[in-house]
Amino acid sequence: MYPEFFEIPFTHLTLKSYGLMMVIGFMAAIFLIRRLSRNITLDTQLIANAALYSLIGGVVGARLLYVVHYFDQFRGRLLSAFAIWQGGLEFLGGVILAITVIIFYLRRHKLPIRRYFDILAVGLMLGLAFGRIGCFLNGCDFGKPTELPWAVRFPYGSFAYHSQVYPNPERNRPKPQLELSSDFFGEYSENGVWFQGLKPYEQLTQRQKDMVDKGPYRCLPVHPTQLYSSANAAFLCLILYLFWRRAQKAGSSSSSNKPFTKPGCTFGLMLILYGITRFFIEFLRDDSPFNKFDGLTISQNISIAMIVFGIILLAIFEKMEPDSEPAVTGHE
Numbered sequence: 234m235y236p237e238f239f240e241i242p243f244t245h246l247t248l249k250s251y252g253l254m255m256v257i258g259f260m261a262a263i264f265l266i267r268r269l270s271r272n273i274t275l276d277t278q279l280i281a282n283a284a285l286y287s288l289i290g291g292v293v294g295a296r297l298l299y300v301v302h303y304f305d306q307f308r309g310r311l312l313s314a315f316a317i318w319q320g321g322l323e324f325l326g327g328v329i330l331a332i333t334v335i336i337f338y339l340r341r342h343k344l345p346i347r348r349y350f351d352i353l354a355v356g357l358m359l360g361l362a363f364g365r366i367g368c369f370l371n372g373c374d375f376g377k378p379t380e381l382p383w384a385v386r387f388p389y390g391s392f393a394y395h396s397q398v399y400p401n402p403e404r405n406r407p408k409p410q411l412e413l414s415s416d417f418f419g420e421y422s423e424n425g426v427w428f429q430g431l432k433p434y435e436q437l438t439q440r441q442k443d444m445v446d447k448g449p450y451r452c453l454p455v456h457p458t459q460l461y462s463s464a465n466a467a468f469l470c471l472i473l474y475l476f477w478r479r480a481q482k483a484g485s486s487s488s489s490n491k492p493f494t495k496p497g498c499t500f501g502l503m504l505i506l507y508g509i510t511r512f513f514i515e516f517l518r519d520d521s522p523f524n525k526f527d528g529l530t531i532s533q534n535i536s537i538a539m540i541v542f543g544i545i546l547l548a549i550f551e552k553m554e555p556d557s558e559p560a561v562t563g564h565e
Contacts, residue, residue, distance in 0.1 A: 254367025259288055262360035269352040269477070273345060283338050283349070284356075290334035291327035298326025302522050302531060328357070347497035347550065351477055354503035358470035362463050369459035376456025377519040378410060384454035389434050389445040394452045396519060398431060403523050413450055417441065456517045465510050473503055497550035504543030512536040 237247040263284045270280045300307055335353065339346045368374045375393040378384075387393040397411040420432050434442070444450045476499050483494035493502070512533050515521055521530035529537075 250370035251367040251373075254363050254370065258360035258363030258367075259284075261363060262356035265359055266352050266356040269355065270349065272481075273348055273352075279342055279344065280349075283335055283344075286338055287331040287335045287353075291331035293327075294330025295327030297330070301326075345496065347495075347500070347553075351480070351496060351499035354500045355470055355473045355477055358466045358473060358503065358507070361466035362470060365459050365463035365466060369457065369463070373520070374459050374462070374518065375520055376458035376461075376517045378453040379456050380454065381456070383457065385457045386452045386454050388452065389437075389450075390431065391452065392520065393455055395431060397453055404519070411450065411453055417445075417450075455519065458514060458518045461514055461517070462511075465514065469503070469506050469510070472506065473499055476502055493547060493551060495550045495553060497553070498547055501543045501546035501550060504539045504546065508536040508539035508543065512540075 237249055263281060266284060267280050274280065332350075335349070336346060339349055365374075372387050372391040372393060375387065375391075375396070378397070394411075398409050398413050398417075400407055400409055417432055417437070419429050420436060434445075437445070441450075445452075479491070480494040480496075480499060483491045484496075515530050515533045515536070518530075521532050523529070524531055524534055527534070
């Protein structure tokens with residue numbers, strides 16, 4: 234786990250691995266979207282601006298959903314909800330707000346919304362493939378313990394480690410998965426207040442460090458669900474690109490009657506495929522909070538909504554005329 238790559242000289246700022254992979258993913262998605270958008274507008278700056286606004290909306294939406302999911306962490310210190318550099322983003326929240334922002338932007342500039350959203354679906358999955366690698370380096374979005382040969386062990390003090398050394402009644406775990414002795418807990422804060430939490434690694438004795446590094450108190454091996462999600466996003470990017478190319482070829486042929494080749498169908502398919510795959514990956518994750526009403530995680534409920542919404546969009550777009558949103562060839 235490498236949450237921080239290095240510290241910037243002469244400052245106390247560090248380069249976060251999660252943020253870096255988000256930027257790389259965003260740049261890769263922008264590059265792909267601009268190349269695929271050449272048949273929409275010759276002014277590629279419009280496309281770049283749309284992507285920039287969607288990034289801002291996506292980050293805000295991702296943070297908002299994270300705060301909603303883990304609101305107990307922010308009780309009494311709501312200002313920390315704005316400390317986005319400390320980590321904590323939810324992809325689905327980012328998608329929802331980013332889509333809303335893009336719709337307003339495209340309508341204002343009279344760009345074909347359905348055609349752009351088809352291209353956005355392909356770029357979004359490419360960006361997510363890089364973003365999930367950032368999750369792996371940061372240690373968030375971790376999976377359940379497993380003995381599979383490709384399981385990974387996160388270090389002491391990681392998100393997965395904290396999850397394993399505390400009970401979790403919501404997951405039907407009255408006892409910790411990894412039971413530490415009491416001398417691993419408790420420390421004085423900088424203000425001299427006793428804090429009954431997991432000791433920082435630096436405060437452990439050498440014997441304790443050996444026990445958590447290579448002894449009986451090592452983190453249990455878990456599913457690398459972040460890498461599952463990254464591979465899934467890369468695969469969906471390829472599938473959606475091929476589906477989009479199929480739609481483009483069908484659109485250029487006036488005699489083609491292939492189903493689901495109308496503008497917008499690729500985006501609808503993205504909602505369905507991502508919703509399905511995210512729903513099942515959630516069964517392997519060990520961090521997502523549960524919904525108290527149906528026993529599923531909050532992300533699984535959102536995934537179900539995405540699937541239903543995607544099916545509805547496919548049905549609507551299939552009945553719409555393909556030329557109802559003509560391509561724009563220049564700046565308005």
